[in-house]
Amino acid sequence: MTGVTKWTGREAGLLRFAMRKSGKTFAELVGVNPRQITRWEGRGETLELSLANQAALDTLLARAKPDDQQRFAALLTERAAVEHDARAEELLRRDPxxxxxxxxxxxxxxxxxxxxxxxxxxxxxxxxxxxxxxxxxxxxxxxxxxxxxxxxxxxxxxxxxxxxxxxxxxxxxxxxxxxxxxxxxxxxxxxxxxxxxxxxxxxxxxxxxxxxxxxxxxxxxxxxxxxxxxxxxxxxxxxxxxxxxxxxxxxxxxxxxxxxxxxxxxxxxxxxxxxxxxxxxxxxxxxxxxxxxxxxxxxxxxxxx
Missing domain, CATH: 3.90.1580.10 (paralog of FGE (formylglycine-generating enzyme))
Structure with missing residues (x-):
């Protein structure tokens, strides 16, 4: 699948969920302290990860099993759909x-x-x-x-x-x-x-x-x-x-x-x-x-x- 343009805590959390990994196991795969995973997911999209961590997540996603990649893509898609729905309603109210x-x-x-x-x-x-x-x-x-x-x-x-x-x-x-x-x-x-x-x-x-x-x-x-x-x-x-x-x-x-x-x-x-x-x-x-x-x-x- 195509990569992620910008990794934030939200995308990292979705990838962990898609891979069915605990915070500790996921942290080992990324090469960070498990406390960082908790912090990333807590901050969500307000936290843009460092370039080193973004590269590590790029590699992890590329090496993930096809089923894990498909679940990750589906989770990203569902979130995008929910987010856009609010914008569509705003369009309805404003655009004659x-x-x-x-x-x-x-x-x-x-x-x-x-x-x-x-x-x-x-x-x-x-x-x-x-x-x-x-x-x-x-x-x-x-x-x-x-x-x-x-x-x-x-x-x-x-x-x-x-x-x-x-x-x-x-x-x-x-x-x-x-x-x-x-x-x-x-x-x-x-x-x-x-x-x-x-x-x-x-x-x-x-x-x-x-x-x-x-x-x-x-x-x-x-x-x-x-x-x-x-x-x-x-x-x-x-x-x-x-x-x-x-x-x-x-x-x-x-x-x-x-x-x-x-x-x-x-x-x-x-x-x-x-x-x-x-x-x-x-x-x-x-x-x-x-x-x-x-x-x-x-x-x-x-x-x-």
Whole structure:
């Protein structure tokens, strides 16, 4: 997995927990006094560790077992999700473009009407204004739909219920028909491929949501090495010009647009944790049969402005 940019007491504590080590054993592995571990964890993110200790933790993480590394990544992700949720609520209160949809309660943002640059050739296209979900539909969102309608739950849920550790992850194992049923229940629709692309690239044709630099670290793709979905709030530096998350990586997203009229195949956008970064370009075209379901395919919705 990728390393930690800056080790504080918080990250050190999460690594100890992920490795299932006592304070004494963890201190021996890092090469410090056990009292320092207690101090680090007590101070949390207010304590930035010395360069020597940061290097020691870098080495310890690199040599950790894959299961320990995955647990550590999951713990970091969960914390980031919780932290960002407060910022999202602040955005809701302050930004007049954002609103909560009355159907499913999800946070949406306005994409203004006008011309945008579309496709690999950046051709000019006009779209009317619309609202788009800031985050993909999560397992938690989808569970409310399943409980309200009796719709078939995804196959990776246990006894028809969303696993607690996946509540903020995008729902997967859903067909185009499943996604459409959720959208209808919520009083929304799936985005057209054009709406999805404009929400991802902005009006001026950015190659990626964050700009034109091919930075794989800003999204959950194969190169990231996580090999699983992540909470929809995680990649804050990868948001689009409209403030929309996960438009590159994490999961492919169903669109309402058919590949060719009557084909029964619908466009997918955004790439996924299973795909190489080169597949994450929002202008890229991909499609699948409407009955396809997989562990890397989900959706988000749009609504009228």
């Amino acid at each position: 473009r954002t609103s909560r949809h009355p159907g499913d309660g999800k946070l949406m943002v306005l994409v203004e009407e006008g011309i945008y640059l579309a496709g690999a050739d950046n051709r000019s296209m006009w779209l009317d204004a619309f609202r788009v979900d800031i985050y993909p539909t999560t397992n938690g969102d989808y569970e409310r739909f399943v409980q309200a309608t009796g719709h078939r739950p995804p196959q990776h849920w246990t006894n028809g219920r969303c696993p607690a550790d996946l509540t903020t992850h995008p729902v997967v194992w859903v067909t185009w028909h499943d996604a459409t049923a959720y959208a209808r229940w919520a009083g929304k629709t799936l985005p057209t491929a054009q709406q999805w692309e404009k929400a991802a690239r902005g009006p001026r044709g950015r190659i990626y949501p964050w700009g034109n630099e091919p930075t794989a670290a800003k999204c959950n793709v194969a190169e990231t090495g996580i090999d699983a979905t992540t909470p929809v709030f995680r990649y804050q530096s990868g948001v689009s010009p409209f403030g929309v998350f996960d438009m590159c990586g994490n999961v492919w997203e169903w669109c309402s647009t058919e590949e060719t009229p009557g084909s029964g195949r619908h466009e997918l956008k955004g790439s996924a944790f299973t795909s190489p970064f080169q597949r994450a370009t929002p202008s890229l075209r991909n499609a699948a049969n409407a009955t396809m379901r997989d562990n890397d395919t989900g959706f988000r919705c749009v609504a009228p402005a």
